[in-house]
Amino acid sequence: MPRVLDLHCDVLYKLQKDPKLNMHPEGQGKLDVTRARLEEGSVAAQVFAIFVPEDEPMEPQTALHQAELFWSKVLTEPGVKLIRSSADLEEARRTGAMGALLSLEGVDCLRGQWWSLRLLHRLGVRLLGMTWNRANWAADGAMEPRGGGLTKAGRQLVKECESLGILIDVSHLSERGFWELKELATKPFFASHSNAKAILNHPRNLSDEQLRALIEADGLIGVTFVPYFLTKEPVARIDDVLRHVEHICGLGGANHLAFGSDFDGIELYVDGLAHPGQYPDLADALLKRYPESLVNGFLSGNATRYLSDNLPKR
Numbered sequence: 001m002p003r004v005l006d007l008h009c010d011v012l013y014k015l016q017k018d019p020k021l022n023m024h025p026e027g028q029g030k031l032d033v034t035r036a037r038l039e040e041g042s043v044a045a046q047v048f049a050i051f052v053p054e055d056e057p058m059e060p061q062t063a064l065h066q067a068e069l070f071w072s073k074v075l076t077e078p079g080v081k082l083i084r085s086s087a088d089l090e091e092a093r094r095t096g097a098m099g100a101l102l103s104l105e106g107v108d109c110l111r112g113q114w115w116s117l118r119l120l121h122r123l124g125v126r127l128l129g130m131t132w133n134r135a136n137w138a139a140d141g142a143m144e145p146r147g148g149g150l151t152k153a154g155r156q157l158v159k160e161c162e163s164l165g166i167l168i169d170v171s172h173l174s175e176r177g178f179w180e181l182k183e184l185a186t187k188p189f190f191a192s193h194s195n196a197k198a199i200l201n202h203p204r205n206l207s208d209e210q211l212r213a214l215i216e217a218d219g220l221i222g223v224t225f226v227p228y229f230l231t232k233e234p235v236a237r238i239d240d241v242l243r244h245v246e247h248i249c250g251l252g253g254a255n256h257l258a259f260g261s262d263f264d265g266i267e268l269y270v271d272g273l274a275h276p277g278q279y280p281d282l283a284d285a286l287l288k289r290y291p292e293s294l295v296n297g298f299l300s301g302n303a304t305r306y307l308s309d310n311l312p313k314r
């Protein structure tokens with residue numbers, strides 16, 4: 001089974017909601033992402049997102065709490081290694097450790113307080129989405145009807161991230177924000193969990209122009225398993241995931257395609273792809289259509305190369 005690098009899950013937010021949960025088997029039934037299922041799915045590295053829902057205090061403390069849970073409930077699992085640099089990635093590969101990366105999904109809760117960004121960076125955040133779906137102090141999100149771009153503070157955020165060595169995730173960003181970021185950014189950015197708008201028209205999906213821009217800039221596109229970003233049919237299947245994969249490959253993105261499941265951030269699932277332990281079924285379906293070298297690229301090689309090239313060296 002090819003090794004997997006998954007660009008997005010929301011288990012930290014569930015761990016915050018229910019302090020009794022953990023990543024051990026006891027979490028099973030309540031969590032999609034558990035240590036055992038990551039193992040079962042040959043997940044070599046998983047990105048854990050800090051996501052602050054609207055019913056939690058929109059303050060740095062909420063993000064810091066989830067970062068603490070990442071340290072106390074994820075990094076304490078046997079064989080799990082924090083990835084902050086390309087050297088860490090290489091060491092995890094060499095030792096067979098399971099890599100864990102920390103990301104921030106929306107900067108709303110930081111409220112423009114730069115100390116909290118620097119502290120989260122110290123705690124391991126290396127990937128950052130400027131927005132969730134709504135507008136915030138930095139930019140407009142993909143579901144914000146007015147469709148604005150980056151604010152002045154948002155532009156500063158991009159600069160701060162570049163100087164700290166944090167990569168920008170455009171998955172929830174408005175389309176205008178995407179193009180403004182493209183003008184501003186000096187490092188390739190990526191989309192952790194978005195699909196192709198040409199296949200399913202949804203504001204969270206990316207247009208062909210956006211997909212081409214990500215490919216041309218040597219960025220990365222994480223195809224996601226959110227059913228309503230995949231198909232209009234009542235049930236999404238692995239074949240629907242493959243339609244988005246095929247479309248992105250058709251645009252020349254075969255070496256820039258990855259996966260970001262959104263496990264623990266969704267209530268509906270792709271039939272047969274409901275937790276990381278089912279990655280082998282996706283791998284089998286991919287192997288029926290694509291050569292092994294490409295499938296290895298989709299499942300982990302492309303994302304590993306992108307991170308290796310763009311994370312700080314140490």
Ligand SMILES: [Zn+2]
Nearest residue numbers: 105172193265
């Ligand atoms: Zn999301």
